[in-house]
Amino acid sequence: MRLDGKTAIITGIGAGIGEAIAIRFAEEGARLVLNDISEPAARATLRKVIDLGAQAALAIADISQELGARSISDTAIRHFGAIDILVNNAADFTQKAVERAEIADWQKVLGVNVIGTALVSKYAIPHMKAHGGAIVNIASMSGIIAQPDFATYNASKGALLTMTKCMALDLAPYKIRVNSICPGCILTSASYREIERMGLTFEQWRDRAAPLHMLNRLGEPREVANAALFLASDEASFITSTHLMVDGGYTGR
Numbered sequence: 683m684r685l686d687g688k689t690a691i692i693t694g695i696g697a698g699i700g701e702a703i704a705i706r707f708a709e710e711g712a713r714l715v716l717n718d719i720s721e722p723a724a725r726a727t728l729r730k731v732i733d734l735g736a737q738a739a740l741a742i743a744d745i746s747q748e749l750g751a752r753s754i755s756d757t758a759i760r761h762f763g764a765i766d767i768l769v770n771n772a773a774d775f776t777q778k779a780v781e782r783a784e785i786a787d788w789q790k791v792l793g794v795n796v797i798g799t800a801l802v803s804k805y806a807i808p809h810m811k812a813h814g815g816a817i818v819n820i821a822s823m824s825g826i827i828a829q830p831d832f833a834t835y836n837a838s839k840g841a842l843l844t845m846t847k848c849m850a851l852d853l854a855p856y857k858i859r860v861n862s863i864c865p866g867c868i869l870t871s872a873s874y875r876e877i878e879r880m881g882l883t884f885e886q887w888r889d890r891a892a893p894l895h896m897l898n899r900l901g902e903p904r905e906v907a908n909a910a911l912f913l914a915s916d917e918a919s920f921i922t923s924t925h926l927m928v929d930g931g932y933t934g935r
């Protein structure tokens with residue numbers, strides 16, 4: 683098993699891509715520290731990974747709050763005594779054009795996606811420095827392209843991509859690799875919220891979104907989880923400071 687004996691923190695595991703990463707890492711033998719802001723959602727994922735035989739602990743916290751972010755690493759050390767892998771997956775999806783966005787919108791989206799990711803990393807890194815490890819930031823293809831009325835979210839993901847590179851440089855001396863993943867449209871609860879926001883049926887949304895990907899379909903959370911597993915594992919031992927597109931060719935044209 684590829685993550686045997688490793689302790690992995692994953693944020694935002696209560697749904698979608700985070701849940702799929704938790705399940706995929708459990709299948710590969712990782713000990714898991716599962717974070718989400720929603721306790722019921724986190725408990726549902728916890729049950730699934732325990733059914734797969736994983737050792738796991740919950741860390742219910744809002745990653746944008748310093749005490750919450752810190753409590754995630756504290757939970758890992760208290761339960762497992764080490765942190766080897768950190769997957770920063772939790773995100774806010776405030777999507778507004780600059781003209782429409784209020785200060786509170788910017789504070790929310792940057793507070794979770796950039797500052798929250800930085801805070802969770804800040805408290806995990808000291809525990810990774812002695813033995814090395816891997817950090818995987820779930821960014822988005824939105825971090826490198828323009829999409830209508832998405833400025834707040836896309837700016838946050840663009841910042842996350844640059845922060846990934848800076849973290850990779852700063853942490854390379856400690857053998858901590860830092861990479862990001864840029865998913866395309868992946869079918870999750872976030873997609874359903876977007877469909878509602880746009881006032882479309884699922885079929886209308888799918889028929890618009892799918893052809894934008896060369897593979898002419900939407901992605902599955904497990905397809906992102908497989909990429910996270912690769913970057914977190916020793917198979918990616920010479921890969922740092924890069925972003926891996928998992929977008930079915932959306933940005934490849």
Ligand SMILES: NC(=O)c1ccc[n+]([C@@H]2O[C@H](COP(=O)([O-])OP(=O)(O)OC[C@H]3O[C@@H](n4cnc5c(N)ncnc54)[C@H](O)[C@@H]3O)[C@@H](O)[C@H]2O)c1
Pocket residue numbers: 693694695696697698699700717718719720723743744745746770771772773774794798820821822823824864865866867868869870871872873
């Ligand atoms: N779904 C897509 O099409 C898509 C595309 C590109 C990138 N992404 C990225 O993938 C990641 C996961 O997205 P998803 O679609 O699975 O989202 P989702 O909304 O389905 O799940 C996100 C989870 O994060 C949790 N969360 C939100 N804010 C939090 C906070 N402040 N602290 C702790 N937990 C919090 C939520 O409770 C939820 O369980 C995000 O980083 C997102 O930006 C998603």
